[in-house]
Structures are given as structure tokens and as C-alpha cells.
Amino acid sequence: MPPTDAAVVPISMLWAHILALGFFCSYVGSLYVAKNARVRFSAPDARYRVRPGSRDDPNVIRARLTAVTIACIFTCGVVCTLVAQSTDFKTNHPLAIMLRILGISWPDSILSCLQTPLLFLGPLYASYLASVLPGQANYSLERDFFDVFCTWIGFRNYVWGPFTEEIVFRACVLSVYAMGGAGRGKMIMFAPLVFGLAHVHHAWEAYNQPGRTKAAFQRASISALFQTAYTTLFGAYTSFLFLRTSSLVPPLTAHIFCNIMGIPQMGGEMRRFPAHKKSIIAAYVLGIVLFSGTLMPWTATPGKESLYWRAPAEFRRSMEAYDRPSAGV
Template identity: 65%
Template sequence: MPLQAATTYPLSTVSSHLLAVLFSTAYVGSLYMAKNARIRYSTQNAPSRVQPGRRDDPAVIRARLAAATISSIFSCTVIYTLLLRSTSEHPFASTLQVLGVRWPENLLSCFQAPLIFLGPLYAMFLAGTLPGQSKYSIDRHFFDVFWTWIGVRNYVMGPLTEEIVFRACVLAVYTMGSATRWEMIAFAPLVFGLAHVHHAWDTYNRYGRTSDAFKRAAFSTLFQTAYTTLFGAYASFLLLRTNSLLPPLVAHIFCNIMGLPQIGDELRRFPAYKRTITAAYIIGIICFAFTLRL
């Protein structure tokens, strides 16, 4: 993060950890503080989510997006206040710089995440569902996905507010606390991963509050926490390397669009292309790993 080395920032390492936890708590807590943002559960049709008061209810989404936006502004305000205490020279411009609101130094980093999805993208090519192919429908694959409240949450405001809080603000306070780059890549993702633990409560209630629901909630939460922690490490690496919020934001949006790779389903769907699909996955992983060094 582009902070001036000669400036003494009013943070210790412990304070950096506490502020990182504060940002995470404020973000997650805001989703439950607003009355309209709280999810209402019912034992009837438990797995269904697109019902009034459920997670995918447009009213709930709008309330939660408003809460997340306010939380993001709060975290940015804390960063501004810390910089204001450290230097009197252009604190607003310094805040934008520290938060990565600038063009990336390495624009190619924005195209790095798709490499690891080379296998799924090749399977989409075989299915003819990539943009411009015969089975691609702009109404079904674009407008019906992105021009909905679920799409705005998953692919616009969700990634944007999470990257502002869990990447820009968290990494900023760790930088002010004189953490090393590798310490930031280690600590910041843990904050991001643990911030997703609250989804366990949603899953447990959504599936009827039974023992099976508890097992499902525990497994899915452990997996999601591990996955988001790994992604958080990569996104933190991108921000620290490029000094820009754009590459991790692009990676976040792209990963949300693609979802988890389903190589088993793809191999069963296209048995004649098993070798090429597998090769595409391997080549994608190798190319992704290689570009991490660039």
C-alpha cells in the first residue's frame, strides 16, 4: 500500500488487529441491525430462499446493501481520521491513495483470475454458452442474471463493499501498524474468511433446525470459510502488488460469476473431451501460478 515511510502512523500491531476485527464486525453486524435486513425463517418449505423475508427477497437484499454501504463508509471514515491525525497534507487524497482508488500499476493483473478458470471456460465453449456462441442468450445469460437484485448483490455491490472493507481498509490499518507484506497476506484473509461464518446460522435455519441441518451448516461453513480465506489471500496479494483496488475487485466479480469449478459434471457431460477438459484445467492452473511471479 502506498503509504509514506517517513510518516508515523498512530497504530500499533495490536491496534491494527482490533481495527480489522472492528471493520469486519461492523460489516457483518450491519446486516442484522436493520430490521428489514433480518432474515425471517419458517419450518415450512425450509430450503426455499426466494420468499418474503428470506435471503434472496429483493426487500431484504436492498436493506442489506444499504447496511453494507453504510458500514463501508464508516470503515473509510476511520481510515480518513487516522490519516488526518498523521498528516495535514491532503488527507482526502491520501485516503483515496491508501484505499487503492487508482489505476493499477500492472493492468494484466485484472486478467489473471480467468486463467484458473480455463477448464470451466473451455467446458462452456463446448456447451456453446460463451458470449457470441449459438446457445448464448443475452436475455437469459446477462439481463436475467445481472439486472436483478440478486445480481446486483452478487456481482456489483457485494464484491465492491467487501473489497473496500476487507481488502482496502483492513490492509490499510495493517500497513499503518507496520505489518510486513506477508503478515498482511496472512492476517487479512482470516478476517475475510471468518466474516462468512455467520452464514452457518442462515443455513441451519433454512434447512429446518434439525441435526441434518446442523451438519449441513457446519460442513458448508467450513468449506466457505476455507475458500474465502484462500481467495482473500489472493485478493490481498493483488492489491499489495498493484496498489489498486481494481484487480481484486475484477477477480472477485469474475469468481462470483463462475462459481466453484464442476469438473466432475463437465467430464460426465462431455465424455469425448475428458482429456482436453482435464488439460485445460491443468494448463490454467500452471499459467495462473506462473503469472503470480510477474
């Protein structure tokens, strides 16, 4: 019997919004519910390289990583429950369905993971001019790799933070919107807003750390607005990658890469290398052109439609297609 609309849309759009906000609250709230994960504000002390109780204190980092891991498991559990209520787990393959819905699979093409480096062609060229790329004269394996990635701060910024955020704000949030019947346009619009809101709480730390002054409030407000706008825009891009590929790998690699590169600083790069101003501008422009021209073809899924890129009415049929015994896990 063909799937009914009730099977295709197991929850309402209102509940999709509520669950998305609930996922945001569980992730961010876990950082403040757990006692050891809360940041303590204190004056700078020359005796400490990292202030005890600050967000970069290894003890705080470990507690926060544990907290967001629990939140991540909780949100995945909610999605599993929704799928269990709308899918016949007795005759189908629940593990295959859940892995596919959460994007735990390799993309059809590795090119989808190279989109972001293309966009950063300008900053990468400036790094080349500075000879700080791997294998160049100013690159140090100890300083630029081990001292960056093999620390609790690096593990938070470049490994576990991006992974848990992508699970919650991409896989889980987008899955509930898909189950709520949202089209890809609405999903790309709604999901990034939740991701942007998840970074507003950093303003509280920026306001308290230097003292609750008027100047601190102004700086924290400006920083919060910029970070929310930037993360919302970035969230729209990574949501697009997830919807196009039905894989968490492309948005995760984009997230890690952007965290490593930071915000592009074309002006600073041209001041540092005045003799290469034109070539730096050309690299930025070329990166944008190549990124725009390859965005659709490099994220295509040859031979089949993406689970999420289909219209809402096809979502359940897509799940059933991936759940056939021949598909495996």
C-alpha cells in the same frame, strides 16, 4: 526531516487487529442490526417464487445493501481519521492520499485483471464446449445477462456485494495493518482470516432455514467450514493482488469473476463431455501453469514500487512520494 518510526507506524499491531475485527463486526453486524435486513425463516410456499423475508427477497436485499453501505462508509471514515492523525493535511493533499491508500486508482497494467480468467481456463473451456460463452449458439443475452445481472440478486452478488467487501476487507483492513507496521507476509496472512470469518454467519441461515434439526446443524457446519476455508484462500489471493498493484480494480474484478464462475467442477464437466476428458484436464493444468508463471510479472508496477508492497518502514515515504503536487489526484 526524515520520517520517524512513530510517523511510519501510527498505530500498534494490537490496534490493527482490533480495528480489523471491528470492521468485520460493523459489516456483518449491520445485516442484523437493521430490522428490515434480518432474514425471516419460514416454510416453503408454492405461491411465492422467492419466500418473503428470505435473503433473496428484494426488500431484504435492498435493506442489506443499505446496511453494508453505511458500514463501508464508517470503515472508510475510520481509516481517514487515522491518516489525518498521522499526516499533515494542511500542507499535503489529503484526497490524493486517501484515494491512493484505498486503492481508488487504475492498475498500471490491465494484465493484473486477467490473472483470474487464466486460472479458470479449464471452466472457461468447458463453457466453450457447452456453447454458452457470449456469441455462441447457446448464449442468450436475455437469459444469461439481463436475467442474471439486472436483478436485485444479481446486483448483490456481482456488483455491490463485491464492491463493499473489497473496500472493507481489502482496502480498509490492509491499510490499518500497513499502518500498524505489518509486512506484506503478515498482511496476506491476517487480512484473509477476517474475510473468511465474515462468511461464517451464513451457517446460521443454513441451520435455521430447513429447521433446527441435527441434520441441518451438520450440513450448516460442513458448509461453514468449507466456505470459510475457500473465502480465506480467496482473500489471500485478492489481498496479494491489492498489495502488489495498490489498486482495488484487480481484486474487485477477480471477486466478480469468481462469483460468476462459482467453484470449478472438473469432474462434472468431464462427465458431461466424456469425449473431451483429456482436453479438459489439459485446460485446467495449462491454466494453473500460465497463472503461476504470470502472477508476478503481470501484477508488477513498472517505474515505481507499489504503495503496499514496500517494507513497512517505507510505507510513509511511499505515501509522501504519491502526495507530491505533480502526482495529482
